[in-house]
Amino acid sequence: MTKAVKIYLFKMDNLGNTIRKLREAKELPLRTVAAYLDIDQAILSKIERGQRKINRDQVIRLAQYFEVKEETLLVSWLSDKLVYELEDEELALKALQVAEEKIKYTTLKPKK
Amino acid sequence: MTKAVKIYLFKMDNLGNTIRKLREAKELPLRTVAAYLDIDQAILSKIERGQRKINRDQVIRLAQYFEVKEETLLVSWLSDKLVYELEDEELALKALQVAEEKIKYTTLKPKK
DNA sequence: ATATATTTTGACAGCTTTTGTCAAAAATAG
């Protein structure tokens, strides 16, 4: 049995912070959640602090585990990766806008 | 001496295509441009066709070489990386928007 | 068509990065 605690997620948080908040809200030790993900607790500790990467499958499993929408965590995970890719780039915002156009463009005109 | 040819770059092109267009506009063989970048021509061939990555320094050198704005090629390069990171993701556009918010957010409030 | 130049391909080795494991150290809770 886990505690039912109302928890408000902050969109600007990176996924690591969000995971930590979710885990602490339920007062679960790293050990427990790590076991569920089948990884070492040291890795989960690092994931929560942004020192290690988490993969897509693990994000999805966590969404189920913590009963939050998959989309919420996936968007957080993806956007973290984008932000990481753009770190220290002055052209970050321009690149994001062009990327958006490119994706819209190729979605409209599927290749082949 | 290189030919002076008016060339129009297409924003939606990936960087590889743009490089190829620039190179062909000047009628230069892979060999020549590759030598300038100090890489094997096989790699440049792959870069132009999107099979290999190009790094930041190489992008900047190419901008100088082809006399186009650094920003133009860097934005193309960065946005390609973002698109690559998001390939096959249905949440791509949402992730881009959140990434934009995150970057604006942390730029306004520099940490520490 | 032949000869020449250019481009593409794939195998390979070396290097870097990523990933997970582990145990000890540090921090926190009771």
Next chain:
DNA sequence: CTATTTTTGACAAAAGCTGTCAAAATATAT
């Protein structure tokens, strides 16, 4: 203080990236 949890860093294995090379394929020119 004791017990529990979290963090840290060293390590090895696995995966990924980079450049080199030569042969195969393609394109160009005569």
